[in-house]
Amino acid sequence: MMQLPCPLCGPRDEWxxxxxxxxxxxxxxxQASDAAWGEYLFFRxxxxxxxxxxxxxxxxxxxxxxxxxxTVTHEVLAxxxxxxxxxxxxxxxxx
Amino acid sequence: MRYSALALVRGxxxxxxxxTPAWRSPEPKRAYxxxxxGAGGHGLAAxxxxxxxxxxRNVAVLERGWLGGGNTGRNTTVVRSNYLYPESARLYDFALxxxxxxxxxxxxxxxxxxxxxxxxxxxxxxxxxxxxxANAMHMNGIQAELLNREQVGELIPALDMSPQxxxxxxxxxxxxxxxxxxxxxxxxxxxxxxxxxxxDIIQNCEVTxxxxxxxxxxTGIETSLGRIQATRVGIxxxxxxxxxxxxxxxxxxxxxxxxxxxxxxxVKPALDKVVISPGTGAYVSQSDKGEMVIGGxxxxxxxxxxxxxxxxxxxxxxxxxxxxxxxxxxRLMRQWAGIVDVVxxxxxxxxxxxxxxxxxxxxxxxxxxxxxxxGGWLLAHVLATxxxxxxxxxxxxxxxxxxxxxxxxxxxxIAH
Ligand SMILES: Cc1cc2nc3c(=O)[nH]c(=O)nc-3n(C[C@H](O)[C@H](O)[C@H](O)COP(=O)(O)OP(=O)(O)OC[C@H]3O[C@@H](n4cnc5c(N)ncnc54)[C@H](O)[C@@H]3O)c2cc1C
Ligand SMILES: [Zn+2]
Numbered sequence: 001m002m003q004l005p006c007p008l009c010g011p012r013d014e015w016x017x018x019x020x021x022x023x024x025x026x027x028x029x030x031q032a033s034d035a036a037w038g039e040y041l042f043f044r045x046x047x048x049x050x051x052x053x054x055x056x057x058x059x060x061x062x063x064x065x066x067x068x069x070x071t072v073t074h075e076v077l078a079x080x081x082x083x084x085x086x087x088x089x090x091x092x093x094x095x
Numbered sequence: 096m097r098y099s100a101l102a103l104v105r106g107x108x109x110x111x112x113x114x115t116p117a118w119r120s121p122e123p124k125r126a127y128x129x130x131x132x133g134a135g136g137h138g139l140a141a142x143x144x145x146x147x148x149x150x151x152r153n154v155a156v157l158e159r160g161w162l163g164g165g166n167t168g169r170n171t172t173v174v175r176s177n178y179l180y181p182e183s184a185r186l187y188d189f190a191l192x193x194x195x196x197x198x199x200x201x202x203x204x205x206x207x208x209x210x211x212x213x214x215x216x217x218x219x220x221x222x223x224x225x226x227x228x229a230n231a232m233h234m235n236g237i238q239a240e241l242l243n244r245e246q247v248g249e250l251i252p253a254l255d256m257s258p259q260x261x262x263x264x265x266x267x268x269x270x271x272x273x274x275x276x277x278x279x280x281x282x283x284x285x286x287x288x289x290x291x292x293x294x295d296i297i298q299n300c301e302v303t304x305x306x307x308x309x310x311x312x313x314t315g316i317e318t319s320l321g322r323i324q325a326t327r328v329g330i331x332x333x334x335x336x337x338x339x340x341x342x343x344x345x346x347x348x349x350x351x352x353x354x355x356x357x358x359x360x361x362v363k364p365a366l367d368k369v370v371i372s373p374g375t376g377a378y379v380s381q382s383d384k385g386e387m388v389i390g391g392x393x394x395x396x397x398x399x400x401x402x403x404x405x406x407x408x409x410x411x412x413x414x415x416x417x418x419x420x421x422x423x424x425x426r427l428m429r430q431w432a433g434i435v436d437v438v439x440x441x442x443x444x445x446x447x448x449x450x451x452x453x454x455x456x457x458x459x460x461x462x463x464x465x466x467x468x469x470g471g472w473l474l475a476h477v478l479a480t481x482x483x484x485x486x487x488x489x490x491x492x493x494x495x496x497x498x499x500x501x502x503x504x505x506x507x508x509i510a511h
Binding site for chain 1 (some may be wrong): 335337341347349351395397398400406497
């Protein structure tokens with residue numbers, strides 16, 4: 001079973017967690033065009049490769065955190081806090 | 096070669112040495128009128144309908160692996176048209192009607208078995224929502240029958256109807272025209288029929304990029320077998336749609352997830368309906384070989400791995416055994432996953448993309464096998480004419496900007 005590293009509890013089995021999807025998405029201001037708003041709500045990079053995403057240790061401590069995970073190997077490449085930027089060497093993977 | 100009972104007899108007399116391959120394996124030409132990326136059911140059906148409905152035969156289908164090796168060969172083969180909104184009901188019922196005539200049309204037995212598709216209700220809330228659902232189907236002109244607890248028990252004797260059942264069955268509803276079809280046969284049947292009309296199906300040919308004119312319009316495709324010219328290109332790659340879109344320079348409102356399925360060892364006939372229990376998270380049918388074919392929900396994190404997570408496998412098996420306790424001694428023979436293209440409203444995207452000349456068929460997510468004849472028909476229509484077929488009109492990419500979503504999440508089977 002896949003294990004994820006909760007920053008507070010350490011590695012735990014996948015079923016204790018809920019994936020919150022792509023992270024680092026910020027809401028445009030309310031004057032945004034329909035296109036910008038649609039992009040914010042729906043359009044995603046959905047990479048076949050490194051994905052920056054947030055998870056919650058729902059059935060554990062309840063903490064939200066960010067990880068960089070490879071979507072083919074499922075390998076977790078970095079773990080970092082909700083307000084933090086992704087590690088510099090992984091940032092280029094984002095478009 | 097036409098397949099028939101007579102051909103079988105002739106084959107038997109010739110010690111079955113007379114059979115020829117069902118399709119060619121041609122070298123790609125330098126240019127085609129139209130190229131389709133992805134030889135799943137949707138891509139192959141599109142190629143067939145281009146030739147059959149529009150007379151366009153200078154067509155290639157490019158496939159990275161082997162034809163039908165994606166979700167078309169990995170799904171649980173359920174066909175039905177029990178959707179909630181008129182746009183979807185029209186689309187999926189058009190597909191089901193084409194399926195009803197397909198074995199004859201393709202001269203290939205797709206083993207359509209309209210054995211009835213039954214949705215179970217386990218709570219008062221479930222009862223209310225299936226009543227709403229069946230009513231919506233009636234409004235859309237599609238047959239549906241509400242069933243009480245006794246009727247469900249009679250139709251599905253293997254269900255646990257005992258007073259101590261962990262998830263009591265309170266009722267259900269059935270679409271009689273729903274059922275299953277042989278998934279590989281759908282891919283093979285369309286491939287053989289398209290090939291016979293002159294379509295080149297090129298396997299082991301991965302699309303790696305797009306060539307564009309200064310105007311931004313597509314002019315060709317880069318592949319692992321070299322460049323191929325084409326000014327009209329259709330993409331039907333399911334879970335890999337975002338990858339192709341990225342190569343072409345745009346984004347889609349798609350997230351790729353693994354969806355898994357599994358089969359037990361074969362046993363004698365014990366279940367002659369398709370049974371889905373959204374409340375517990377499993378659905379089951381019995382294949383002609385006798386295997387129990389079991390599916391459930393998505394592995395709920397983005398993945399391109401084509402292997403199912405053990406956590407979900409466990410919960411799907413637990414749900415199956417909760418409703419069918421007598422299956423507990425069966426051994427699971429195989430478990431696998433396909434990468435599905437999930438969009439926010441669980442409805443497909445069928446039409447032009449931001450790149451002129453490039454059209455897409457995607458977003459079927461967990462439920463596009465049942466739609467293959469329609470998806471192919473509509474992609475062929477827009478590729479041939481440059482205009483959307485009216486059935487495809489509501490399913491444009493543009494709805495994710497206008498907000499006019501067609502939210503079929505509730506009808507897509509197991510919640511996701
Ligand atoms: C486990 C599971 C169960 C399911 N159960 C059902 C069900 O019961 N009923 C139902 O209606 N639907 C079901 N589905 C969904 C259904 O299988 C799909 O929606 C449908 O098969 C999609 O068909 P397709 O032709 O679009 O994609 P696919 O069959 O996946 O074909 C896409 C093809 O594109 C190829 N490709 C990808 N990238 C490239 C590239 N760069 N170059 C060239 N080729 C490429 C792939 O190799 C693949 O062969 C299920 C799916 C899964 C995974
Ligand atoms: Zn924790």
